Amino acid sequence: MSATRRITYREAVREALREALLRDPRVFLMGEDVGRYGGSYACSSGLLAEFGEERIRDTPLSESGFVGAGIGAAIGGMRPIVEVMTVNFSLLALDQIVNNAATVRHMSGGQIAVPVVIRMATGAGRQLAAQHSHSLECWYAHVPGIRAVAPATVADARGMLWTALQEPNPVVIFEHATLYNDEGEVPGEGELAVDIDRAAVRRAGDDLSLITYGGSLKKALAAADALAGERIGCEVIDLRTLRPLDEETILASVRRTHRALIVDEGWRSGSLAGEIAARIAEEAFFDLDAPVRRVCSAEVPIPYPRHLEEAATPQVDGIVAAARGLVRR
Amino acid sequence: MTAPEPHKVRVTREHARELLRQMILVRRFEEACIELYGAQKIRGFLHLYIGEEANAVGVMQALTPDDAIVATYREHGHALIRGIPPTAVMAEMFGKATGCSRGRGGSMHLFDVSRRFYGGNAIVGGGLPLAVGLALADKLRGLARVTCCIFGEGAAAEGEFHESLNLAALWKLPVLFVCENNRYAMGTAIERSESVPDIRRHAEAYGIVAEEVDGMNVVDVEVAARRAAEAVRAGDGPRFLENHTYRFRAHSMFDPDLYRDKAEVEAWKQRGPVVRFTQWVLDTNTLHRADIDAIETEVAQTIADAVAFAEASPLEPVEDLLRDVYAPRPAAPGAPAS
Ligand SMILES: Cc1ncc(C[n+]2csc(CCOP(=O)(O)OP(=O)(O)O)c2C)c(N)n1
Numbered sequence: 077m078s079a080t081r082r083i084t085y086r087e088a089v090r091e092a093l094r095e096a097l098l099r100d101p102r103v104f105l106m107g108e109d110v111g112r113y114g115g116s117y118a119c120s121s122g123l124l125a126e127f128g129e130e131r132i133r134d135t136p137l138s139e140s141g142f143v144g145a146g147i148g149a150a151i152g153g154m155r156p157i158v159e160v161m162t163v164n165f166s167l168l169a170l171d172q173i174v175n176n177a178a179t180v181r182h183m184s185g186g187q188i189a190v191p192v193v194i195r196m197a198t199g200a201g202r203q204l205a206a207q208h209s210h211s212l213e214c215w216y217a218h219v220p221g222i223r224a225v226a227p228a229t230v231a232d233a234r235g236m237l238w239t240a241l242q243e244p245n246p247v248v249i250f251e252h253a254t255l256y257n258d259e260g261e262v263p264g265e266g267e268l269a270v271d272i273d274r275a276a277v278r279r280a281g282d283d284l285s286l287i288t289y290g291g292s293l294k295k296a297l298a299a300a301d302a303l304a305g306e307r308i309g310c311e312v313i314d315l316r317t318l319r320p321l322d323e324e325t326i327l328a329s330v331r332r333t334h335r336a337l338i339v340d341e342g343w344r345s346g347s348l349a350g351e352i353a354a355r356i357a358e359e360a361f362f363d364l365d366a367p368v369r370r371v372c373s374a375e376v377p378i379p380y381p382r383h384l385e386e387a388a389t390p391q392v393d394g395i396v397a398a399a400r401g402l403v404r405r
Numbered sequence: 406m407t408a409p410e411p412h413k414v415r416v417t418r419e420h421a422r423e424l425l426r427q428m429i430l431v432r433r434f435e436e437a438c439i440e441l442y443g444a445q446k447i448r449g450f451l452h453l454y455i456g457e458e459a460n461a462v463g464v465m466q467a468l469t470p471d472d473a474i475v476a477t478y479r480e481h482g483h484a485l486i487r488g489i490p491p492t493a494v495m496a497e498m499f500g501k502a503t504g505c506s507r508g509r510g511g512s513m514h515l516f517d518v519s520r521r522f523y524g525g526n527a528i529v530g531g532g533l534p535l536a537v538g539l540a541l542a543d544k545l546r547g548l549a550r551v552t553c554c555i556f557g558e559g560a561a562a563e564g565e566f567h568e569s570l571n572l573a574a575l576w577k578l579p580v581l582f583v584c585e586n587n588r589y590a591m592g593t594a595i596e597r598s599e600s601v602p603d604i605r606r607h608a609e610a611y612g613i614v615a616e617e618v619d620g621m622n623v624v625d626v627e628v629a630a631r632r633a634a635e636a637v638r639a640g641d642g643p644r645f646l647e648n649h650t651y652r653f654r655a656h657s658m659f660d661p662d663l664y665r666d667k668a669e670v671e672a673w674k675q676r677g678p679v680v681r682f683t684q685w686v687l688d689t690n691t692l693h694r695a696d697i698d699a700i701e702t703e704v705a706q707t708i709a710d711a712v713a714f715a716e717a718s719p720l721e722p723v724e725d726l727l728r729d730v731y732a733p734r735p736a737a738p739g740a741p742a743s
């Protein structure tokens with residue numbers, strides 16, 4: 077195996093975009109400020125100079141229009157990567173994604189494929205208040221016809237895009253906004269694409285399954301570290317794909333540990349965490365030694381002040397406390 | 406559709422002093438925010454209004470306390486000139502419980518319904534439908550009030566802009582649309598985002614009387630806003646102002662500002678609303694150096710007081726996290742008579 081490299085999540089996204097543009101002439105990137113500005117999270121800086129305006133397309137503030145155009149271009153034979161600044165703004169394009177991208181294959185009796193990739197930032201943690209901080213991944217994961225993925229590691233940020241581009245179906249990629257500056261390992265060379273069908277076990281353990289995704293993974297891992305000091309072994313599962321869920325990996329882990337704690341930055345009611353809990357209850361109820369628990373966001377629009385934002389969203393302390401409660405009952 | 410002939414206003418000494426004081430207040434407030442952001446007292450996104458002061462100041466002269474305002478995330482200036490106390494605005498940016506939105510909103514979400522200031526909207530274009538609805542309520546209730554909706558030229562590309570203009574015109578609603586065209590939406594120049602960069606022509610396409618205004622000249626803005634607000638108040642339906650202006654600073658504190666020519670920024674600074682009006686009041690002997698010094702002293706004190714107030718104010722207790730998600734139900738009505 078070749079040596080690994082350490083790069084940031086942002087660099088991983090940029091490398092992945094660049095590679096896709098180099099490898100497939102049908103690929104182009106489009107979104108608000110992806111060109112001149114270099115992307116609102118600087119993920120595409122330098123790409124305009126290298127690939128030109130045809131393939132690095134700055135769009136007006138027209139989310140419904142350009143996301144829909146990406147869907148149309150995918151139907152028309154291209155491989156668009158559409159960037160939406162954040163999941164909150166993607167609501168302006170929800171109609172195109174849910175009513176067009178997700179449905180045309182089925183409505184046309186299987187005649188049409190929609191190989192579009194839509195990337196967007198998500199999540200809280202930067203004191204941006206209630207119109208910039210929500211975690212609405214679950215809304216997309218609710219919809220048949222869409223694949224939803226959440227790269228939580230630098231390697232996944234590097235690899236998932238290419239895999240997503242090979243999909244004949246619309247893929248929505250959620251990048252948690254607190255991850256861009258994080259560093260991590262990626263393979264030095266060779267095939268960087270990664271599987272997007274399976275969840276990943278990020279840490280093995282016997283006492284408890286900690287199931288999470290996206291921006292919450294690092295919090296879950298930190299909690300697992302703390303709990304290891306108390307001799308509580310956590311198996312940390314990174315979902316990676318939010319739809320379709322890798323039920324097999326989740327259930328196999330829970331059947332071994334007999335306890336499940338789900339960490340999800342979405343609001344508890346109607347959350348992905350709720351769906352996972354239901355599947356565990358349906359399929360592994362008799363393997364459980366304790367009720368399934370969840371650490372989710374409080375049912376409040378994300379507030380601006382730091383102390384309230386932290387109180388509203390999953391934190392390491394809360395995960396540790398919930399895990400203790402589960403194991404020592 | 407042609408705009409009415411511009412008419413001259415006589416700017417009295419008192420009024421000139423007030424216009425200048427308001428612009429200086431906004432300018433110095435924003436400068437204080439830059440420092441406080443560096444000191445990490447203000448967090449999140451911070452969008453400054455430096456260079457655009459003449460717009461908020463000019464437009465607010467035309468509004469009465471009964472009128473409503475809907476603004477964007479670049480709204481500190483509008484909030485201050487509308488009369489939200491600088492203490493409450495600054496405390497909001499500090500995330501304190503004494504802030505005008507109880508600290509829940511921060512810089513991008515200033516609200517004060519007692520002054521009919523309906524935010525602080527950070528979804529581009531998101532304020533326009535809201536303004537149309539406020540105006541619809543006034544029309545249905547028979548109230549002769551204006552809803553003033555302020556937004557950047559970037560919003561003109563959103564569907565909500567077009568839907569709102571059409572609705573307002575179709576239903577003859579009392580909305581004064583004010584587009585603060587500062588030529589850039591983040592890093593995107595208007596020529597690169599609009600097939601027809603004259604924003605007012607979009608309004609005209611919906612049958613709305615629209616006017617171009619020099620948004621670097623506070624008197625021009627006031628004159629145009631008074632004329633437009635008068636027409637709206639009289640029941641003529643919506644009006645539209647396209648104010649040509651420029652932001653001297655980056656889009657937000659996160660923006661490295663690499664997409665504009667420094668010479669371009671400098672050229673606009675030469676036409677800055679504060680320097681230009683200051684020059685005018687001095688040249689015409691309307692005000693004297695001493696008057697301006699007195700304004701600066703007064704404003705410095707106001708801002709020092711606001712910062713001290715924000716510093717000293719308490720944070721909301723964490724136990725209150727879930728408040729203000731739903732309004733409490735009014736007392737239960739009696740059972741329907743059978
Ligand atoms: C629907 C939506 N899309 C994108 C953004 C991100 N964004 C915030 S401000 C901005 C630029 C807006 O420019 P403009 O309307 O001209 O206002 P200005 O900032 O120049 O005052 C963008 C792209 C947003 N807040 N909302």
Ligand SMILES: [Mg+2]
Nearest residue numbers: 557558589590
């Ligand atoms: Mg603008």
